[in-house]
Amino acid sequence: MKLFQKQSNLIRNRNRWGYVFCAHWILGLAMFFVVPTVTSIYYVFSNINVGQGMKTTWVGLENLHYIFNSDKNFVNNMAASLSYLVTSLPIILSLSMVLALILNSKFRGRVVFRAIFFLPVIITGSVVMMLMTNNAVNAPIFSAASGGGESTYTEGAINFQEILVNLDLPAQIRTLIAGYLAKVFNLIWSCGIQTILFLAGLQSITAQLYEVAKIEGANRWETFWFIEVPMLRNIIMLVLLYTMIDLVTERSTPLMTQVSNLMYKQMIYDRSSAMLWIYFLCAGAIMGLILFLYNRLCIKKWE
């Protein structure tokens, strides 16, 4: 008994080293994460005067009142950003899944294609914006879909708009598809990390499972739904989370543009942080709902 006690003390002493290794991080969390986050909540309820060295005065709900009632763009922008999140998510998820499935199978030139599909992770931010304004992202087949602009490279383009009109679909579906076509580059460009994650997950599935499925006589479609998807459930969760964060914080969404305009150009910090918090709370609610539904409907079923 005594020996056991002693040993457990020893283990406890050893485990105290955890504090030592985390010490710098705990300090950093306190200084650069917890305090600033709490401060930015405080900013929501206060009036900031930039002219006098960031003087803050408590004003209660005034900022929230202002952004909802007096700011005409805020609600619309937020709705646009959130609908961008909701509409893009399924497309990105399924596209990257399909890509990962293809890249996981054996064929010639796999290495080259894998290298290409990871390019979006390297080229981000200002470069992409620059490319977009210079019309460099509209590969000819898509330029008709995105309105064309003054591009001189539309020769031989397939006019998707015309095809859509000719297809005789209901108006809502047509606008939805047209919307997807207009941002097809954005969608494809944001599949980089997701594809890699799915690919990594697919490679960790053991070959025996596929063999069993083959012996049982499952076709490719059934194999996908009964083996790959359930085995990837945790990765799908991670990809969902990552994609949603990526989509919410993307610089080019209407609300983020408005906020960064307010913050960096007009230096209005109180209202902009109120906007950010409202936006992230709404986005967080949607994210939570999606993850909850996913958990409830899918993971429970597969387990």
Added chain:
Amino acid sequence: MTKFNKLKQFTLSGRESSLSVYKVRKKTVSLISSIARYVFLIAFSYTLLYPILFMISHAIRDPMFFNDPTVQWIPKAYTFSNFQSAWVVLQMPTSLFNTITVEVISSLISIIACGVAAYGLACFKFRGQGILNALLILLILVPFSMTLIPNFVNYYNFDFLGLFTLIEKIFKVEIDTNLLDTLWAVYLPSITAVGLKSGLCIYIYRQFYRALPKELFEAAWIDGAGPLLTYVRIVVPSSGVALLTVSLLSIIWHWNDYYIAQMFLTNHRTMAVELNDFFMHHGLDGVVVSADSCMAACLMFVTPMLVFYLILQKRFIASISATGIVG
């Protein structure tokens, strides 16, 4: 007997014919699927490669031919003047130097600091670990722009818990508490592992360290290695893939970062900041800089990372599937 032979012959031939039909069908299916796969992949990579080819094609194009509709990809005349003007606009030697001192060094610091913090989180059990794990998830979730302005104020008068004021009062010395425009504004978060996307880096490391076998640590402990020695001699050498993944991602993220350098370091202008300003003013002030030199500037900015990635890419994709980043 003959009946049996006949039967045998019949079944054999039947099986053979059905087998050959099966084979042919299988072959056609695989042929069609492989064609479909290549079509899909080529369409995708065309979309992804188009901007890069566009960039290269325009960067080496003589400005005279910019609006020439007969020129699509291969320019009629080559020139390096675009690169020259991009070099000037990006303020090249200085901004490259700044990028290295600010971004690359801080990402290197952050790679080490995140690893140490993740080791503490993954390999020891201590009180308050649950809170730290929750904070890690929050650190990944809470977007960077949320804490930007408070951090700005924080740096302007960096005085955590009144510590510096206390030192000033006790020792009667003046300490410059303004961290803005000093390299500390970037290095300090990196040292304390809360820099750019550190949450994800720590998460990747943690997943990997957790997957290391317990016996490894026990053996090290029995052989008399302390926790620090275990980390340096056992954990780091056996987690090369995690290190590779994190370093590649962290360096790319830092290289592309624009907000931190823009906000906190107005006197150390990095390439990303210059490029962004170039982009903004190209639109705003009507400064006549041709789109070709825009493309040349982009190419100059992207090339180091592209080369870096191409060197590491084969290993990287192998490693990312081995890290268990996904579990």
